[in-house]
Amino acid sequence: MTSPDKPSTVVCSWNEWDPLRHVIVGRADGAMIQAPEPAVQRDWPQWGYPLGTYGPLPQEMADKANEQLDNFVRILENRGIRVDRPTPLDFSQTVQTPDWVQKSMFGCMPPRDLLLTVGHQILEATMCYRSRWFEYLCYRPLLERYFQDDPDFRWEAAPKPRLTDRTYRDGFWQEFGAKSEEERIRDYSLNKQWVLTEHEPLFDAAEVGRFGRDLFVQRSTTTNAGGVSWLRRHFPDHRIHEAVFYEGDPVHIDATFIPLRPGLILNNRKRVPLTAELVELCRRNDWEIVPCAVPARPEKPRLSFCSPWLTMNTLMLDPKTICVESGETAQMELLDKLGFEVIPVPFWDVAPFGGGLHCSTADVYREGTCEDYFPKQIAGY
Ligand code: DAV
Numbered sequence: 001m002t003s004p005d006k007p008s009t010v011v012c013s014w015n016e017w018d019p020l021r022h023v024i025v026g027r028a029d030g031a032m033i034q035a036p037e038p039a040v041q042r043d044w045p046q047w048g049y050p051l052g053t054y055g056p057l058p059q060e061m062a063d064k065a066n067e068q069l070d071n072f073v074r075i076l077e078n079r080g081i082r083v084d085r086p087t088p089l090d091f092s093q094t095v096q097t098p099d100w101v102q103k104s105m106f107g108c109m110p111p112r113d114l115l116l117t118v119g120h121q122i123l124e125a126t127m128c129y130r131s132r133w134f135e136y137l138c139y140r141p142l143l144e145r146y147f148q149d150d151p152d153f154r155w156e157a158a159p160k161p162r163l164t165d166r167t168y169r170d171g172f173w174q175e176f177g178a179k180s181e182e183e184r185i186r187d188y189s190l191n192k193q194w195v196l197t198e199h200e201p202l203f204d205a206a207e208v209g210r211f212g213r214d215l216f217v218q219r220s221t222t223t224n225a226g227g228v229s230w231l232r233r234h235f236p237d238h239r240i241h242e243a244v245f246y247e248g249d250p251v252h253i254d255a256t257f258i259p260l261r262p263g264l265i266l267n268n269r270k271r272v273p274l275t276a277e278l279v280e281l282c283r284r285n286d287w288e289i290v291p292c293a294v295p296a297r298p299e300k301p302r303l304s305f306c307s308p309w310l311t312m313n314t315l316m317l318d319p320k321t322i323c324v325e326s327g328e329t330a331q332m333e334l335l336d337k338l339g340f341e342v343i344p345v346p347f348w349d350v351a352p353f354g355g356g357l358h359c360s361t362a363d364v365y366r367e368g369t370c371e372d373y374f375p376k377q378i379a380g381y
Contacts, residue, residue, distance in 0.1 A: 010150035011364055013117045015210050017261050018368035019318040022082040024111045024142060025073050026360045028065035028353045029088040031057050031107030033303060034131035038168035039195060040221075040305075041177075047303050054104055056092060057303060057352060064349040065109070069360065072323075072345050079317065084364065086111060086138040095134055099164045102130040108138040109353035111362035112254065115139060116205035118215070118235060119370060121154035122146070122362075125205040126161045126230075128196060128222050133163065146364070158230060159201065166199045176249075184248025189274060192219040192244055203227030206252035206359060211259050212371040214239045216278070218257075220250035239374070241381060243278045245271040254358040255309040261319035262373055264338065265289045268309055277381035284376040290338070293330035297348075304352040306359075313356030317343070323357050 005012060010022070033042055035054040043051040056062075073083045091105040106129065114135055116123040122143060124136045136157070146153045161167065172195040179187065188194050196202055203223040208231070209216040215238050217228050232240040245256050245268070256271045265282065269291035273279050282289055295308035311331045315323040324332050326344035335342050347357055354360075 006152070008150055009120075009152060009365070010146045011117065011122055011153045012120050013210075013363035013366040014119055014368060014370045015212050015366070016259050017316040017319045018366035020076075020081055020316070020363070020366050022084070022363075022365035023076065024084045024086065024115070024139070024362040024364060025069060025076070026109040026111050026354075027085055027088055028057075028062045028069060028107070028109050028350065030091045031062060031109060031353045032091045032104045032131070033057060034106050034129070035103035037102055037130045038165065038172075039129045039163075041173040042305070043177075044303065049303070061303070061349065061352060065353050068345075068347050068350050069109075072347065072357070072360070075323070075343065075345060076317075081317070082364075084142050087141050089134070089138060095130075097133070097163075099162055100130055102133070104131060105134060106131040107353060108135060109350065110206070110355045110359040111139065112359045113204050113206045113252065113354070115362040116208055117363040118210065118238070119154075120150075120152050121156055122364075123205070123234070124157040126158045126202050126227065127204060128161065128163065128167070128202040130163050133160070156234075158203070158234070161200045161202055164199075167197055167202070168195055169197055179248070181248045185246060185274075189244050189246070189248060189250070192225065194221040194250075196221070196224045198224055198226050201226035201230035203231060204252060205362075206254055209253050209257060209259065212373050213237070214241060214372075214374045216241050216243050216253065216257065218242075218250060218253040219244050220252070222251060239377065241278065241281065243273060243275045245273055245275075247271040251305075252355075252359070255307065255311075255313045255356070258312060258314065258358070260316065260322065260335075260338070260340070262371075263287050266292050266312060266314075268292055268312055269294070271309070277378050281374060281376075281378055281381065284378070285374045287373075290334075293328070293334045296327045296329060296331075301348060301351045306351050306355055310351055310356035313358045315357040315361055325356060
């Protein structure tokens with residue numbers, strides 16, 4: 001299914017570990033704690049943003065995050081990796097469609113959430129937050145350029161969702177807030193049903209783990225059954241495996257279950273797979289699942305919706321080299337023992353802007369072709 005690359009090839013990446021040559025790194029400029037909307041709830045009285053309030057992340061936080069992002073870019077460029085950056089919009093503006101009005105946007109720090117690179121294709125995900133509906137515009141200058149320069153680049157966008165009130169379960173967050181983690185796992189994760197209804201297909205790109213011919217998609221607060229089904233029809237030459245993990249409030253697979261190299265997966269030590277077929281598929285094909293280290297920080301940073309498990313949110317530069325947040329000593333030691341060259345990257349100040357080293361990037365080009373790493377499949381999975 002793969003053709004040999006021509007000199008004009010700009011876009012190509014089949015997995016998370018082949019040698020990285022070209023990548024997009026996000027920006028923290030103007031990011032917002034988004035205005036209230038049905039998809040997500042921000043209730044942070046301890047940080048000055050109680051339920052119903054919204055506003056920009058403080059400028060000094062954005063400056064610090066941009067310093068760390070720029071430093072990360074230099075590390076990548078010094079290794080010969082080409083880096084592109086998005087064009088931020090005024091994220092404080094009110095946006096609307098014929099169906100709704102949303103009083104703020106979000107930001108453009110985590111391109112991984114939005115852009116799914118599979119081979120010569122970059123697919124713009126549907127997303128499910130109204131505050132993120134227009135975020136693709138930040139990446140359009142880059143995608144337009146790739147389209148001009150690379151005749152084989154397949155530029156795709158999943159159907160833009162309507163995101164009317166029918167897309168969300170009414171009163172969900174109130175119900176969610178009253179439940180313990182165990183109750184959330186019993187009532188939501190085991191039923192694969194959170195805030196999103198099945199009214200329309202929805203997925204975030206960051207719910208997809210790319211393992212060559214096999215793509216693992218997490219069902220979560222951002223990705224419904226329709227989203228998985230849409231991806232399955234869109235990538236008929238791939239095998240799409242749906243997965244859920246032991247996590248009551250799942251957002252994105254990349255702090256949960258990540259491939260490090262062929263045959264090796266780093267798994268969140270708490271968010272173990274609830275999907276038995278996933279474990280069996282790995283076992284049959286000699287993929288080892290290693291639990292990650294305990295995160296260095298017990299708490300998430302101020303104004304961050306991401307968890308301390310960003311310790312796992314790493315970027316592979318090739319099958320032997322991995323970028324890890326520089327405070328995560330235990331994680332670095334574990335990866336060192338597994339035989340990796342570990343590049344420490346200070347990145348904790350970026351977390352409140354939407355994630356870690358994997359979230360803040362989106363693949364443009366990795367060497368390599370589409371391989372089958374799971375030749376022994378499970379019927380019906
Ligand atoms: O586990 O806190 C991190 C990934 C966000 N893109 C978490 C989610």
